[in-house]
Amino acid sequence: MKSIPEIDRPVRASVTSPNVLKAAFRKHVMGLYFDGTLKPSEKSVLMTLATFLGRRGLYPSHEAIARACCYSVWTVIRALERAYELSIVERTYRVKREGGKKVRTSNTP
Numbered sequence: 001m002k003s004i005p006e007i008d009r010p011v012r013a014s015v016t017s018p019n020v021l022k023a024a025f026r027k028h029v030m031g032l033y034f035d036g037t038l039k040p041s042e043k044s045v046l047m048t049l050a051t052f053l054g055r056r057g058l059y060p061s062h063e064a065i066a067r068a069c070c071y072s073v074w075t076v077i078r079a080l081e082r083a084y085e086l087s088i089v090e091r092t093y094r095v096k097r098e099g100g101k102k103v104r105t106s107n108t109p
C-alpha cells in the first residue's frame with residue numbers, strides 16, 4: 001500500500017512556510033510525473049509555478065510563467081488546466097472594487 005504524500009492533506013500557506021510548501025508541491029508533481037499522469041511540459045510548468053510562491057500567495061500571470069519555463073502561453077494554460085482537473089492547484093482570482101462592483105485584475109480574457 002502506498003503512503004499518502006504530505007501534499008494530499010490540506011495545507012494553508014499561513015501555517016506552513018513557503019519553502020516547506022514548495023518542497024511538498026514539487027515532490028507531489030514529480031510523483032505524478034513518474035506515475036505517467038503528467039506530461040514533461042506539464043511537469044515543467046508546475047515546477048516553475050512553485051518558484052513564484054511567496055508569503056503573500058501565488059499570483060503570476062500566464063506570461064510570467066511562460067517566460068520563466070520557456071514555453072508558450074498556450075502550453076502554460078493547458079498545463080494549468082490539467083493541474084486544475086487533477087486538483088493539484090486551485091484557481092483563484094484577484095479582484096478589486098470599482099464603483100461598487102468587483103472586477104478581476106489578473107489573467108482577464
